[in-house]
Amino acid sequence: MNAAGAPLLKILGLKKYFRVRGKGFFSGERGVLKAVDGVDLSISRGETLGLVGESGCGKSTLGRTIVRLYEPTEGEIIFDGSPEPNRRGTQMIFQDPYASLNPRMTVGDIISEPLAIHGTGSASSRLERAHELLRQVGLNPDHAMRYPHEFSGGQRQRIGIARALSAGPEFIVCDEPISALDVSIQAQVVNVLEDLRESYGLTYLFIAHDLSMIRHISDRVGVMYLGRLVELAPAEELYRNPRHPYTQALLSSIPKIGRWKTGTKRIVLEGDVPSPMDPPSGCAFRTRCRYASPRCSEELPPLVEGAPDHHAACLLV
Ligand SMILES: Nc1ncnc2c1ncn2[C@@H]1O[C@H](COP(=O)(O)OP(=O)(O)O)[C@@H](O)[C@H]1O
Numbered sequence: 001m002n003a004a005g006a007p008l009l010k011i012l013g014l015k016k017y018f019r020v021r022g023k024g025f026f027s028g029e030r031g032v033l034k035a036v037d038g039v040d041l042s043i044s045r046g047e048t049l050g051l052v053g054e055s056g057c058g059k060s061t062l063g064r065t066i067v068r069l070y071e072p073t074e075g076e077i078i079f080d081g082s083p084e085p086n087r088r089g090t091q092m093i094f095q096d097p098y099a100s101l102n103p104r105m106t107v108g109d110i111i112s113e114p115l116a117i118h119g120t121g122s123a124s125s126r127l128e129r130a131h132e133l134l135r136q137v138g139l140n141p142d143h144a145m146r147y148p149h150e151f152s153g154g155q156r157q158r159i160g161i162a163r164a165l166s167a168g169p170e171f172i173v174c175d176e177p178i179s180a181l182d183v184s185i186q187a188q189v190v191n192v193l194e195d196l197r198e199s200y201g202l203t204y205l206f207i208a209h210d211l212s213m214i215r216h217i218s219d220r221v222g223v224m225y226l227g228r229l230v231e232l233a234p235a236e237e238l239y240r241n242p243r244h245p246y247t248q249a250l251l252s253s254i255p256k257i258g259r260w261k262t263g264t265k266r267i268v269l270e271g272d273v274p275s276p277m278d279p280p281s282g283c284a285f286r287t288r289c290r291y292a293s294p295r296c297s298e299e300l301p302p303l304v305e306g307a308p309d310h311h312a313a314c315l316l317v
Pocket residue numbers: 018020033034035053054055056057058059060061062276
């Protein structure tokens with residue numbers, strides 16, 4: 001689905017740093033936490049780009065910065081050819097559907113709020129639209145009068161999806177949209193997102209922990225480590241032929257698909273992600289990489305296209 005033509009979203013050298021109180025620093029002293037540290041990425045219209053990586057690698061920060069919930073520290077975000085923030089065209093679906101819904105508003109008001117903010121249509125046409133969206137996410141339109149606490153987790157996430165859709169976005173960041181849900185209903189919510197992608201021609205940045213689901217839903221997959229993309233490839237290619245040692249370790253933890261080469265043993269990813277306040281020099285993965293050499297502490301490996309459409313940031317590949 002990698003359509004030719006201008007990408008819908010293009011980001012260049014994107015950085016998002018946070019000023020935080022430094023761990024172990026004298027009180028009052030502040031440090032810089034590099035949550036996203038130089039990401040280049042293009043996403044085509046209609047494409048679903050999956051984004052994986054351990055907790056704390058900067059996935060949510062990247063998603064939030066793209067939809068301008070955060071101001072970028074540096075770099076460019078070009079959406080539909082323009083560097084201007086596009087609050088209607090880009091929306092976000094959050095991991096915790098309850099925290100993202102105002103408990104004192106009716107579901108109808110929650111869903112139509114983005115339209116009300118932009119002064120779109122009359123109150124009755126907005127409610128009409130809310131009813132239609134409720135139907136599209138598989139809920140009863142009569143539920144528009146109810147409040148978020150009256151719904152189950154899966155239903156709340158459907159409400160969150162309906163709200164994200166109401167402003168008519170082209171691009172949606174789905175930030176672990178099923179991680180907080182019961183396993184039994186996760187697939188249903190993924191199906192809703194896939195159906196909506198088809199009917200509205202949506203483009204997704206899909207962040208998730210579940211590597212099997214990401215493989216299923218994505219056209220391409222990006223792997224993040226400590227604020228940077230370390231690998232980017234079409235989904236099937238990445239799962240069949242992971243080139244970066246970090247991706248290899250991540251995939252080898254999946255029972256069914258981890259042994260991508262016969263005889264390959266499970267690689268145990270030891271230790272935690274280092275602090276983004278004090279990342280290792282050179283290749284940030286070197287403290288956990290079984291192939292690390294002295295050169296890896298000196299050079300920052302660039303993300304290079306070693307095979308067609310397959311990019312990896314490792315000095316060995
Ligand atoms: N608002 C914030 N202020 C300070 N630090 C933050 C903020 N949001 C995220 N971080 C830090 O940025 C890093 C990346 O976080 P995040 O983007 O949430 O990663 P992920 O979504 O991959 O788990 C983490 O070290 C996290 O603690």
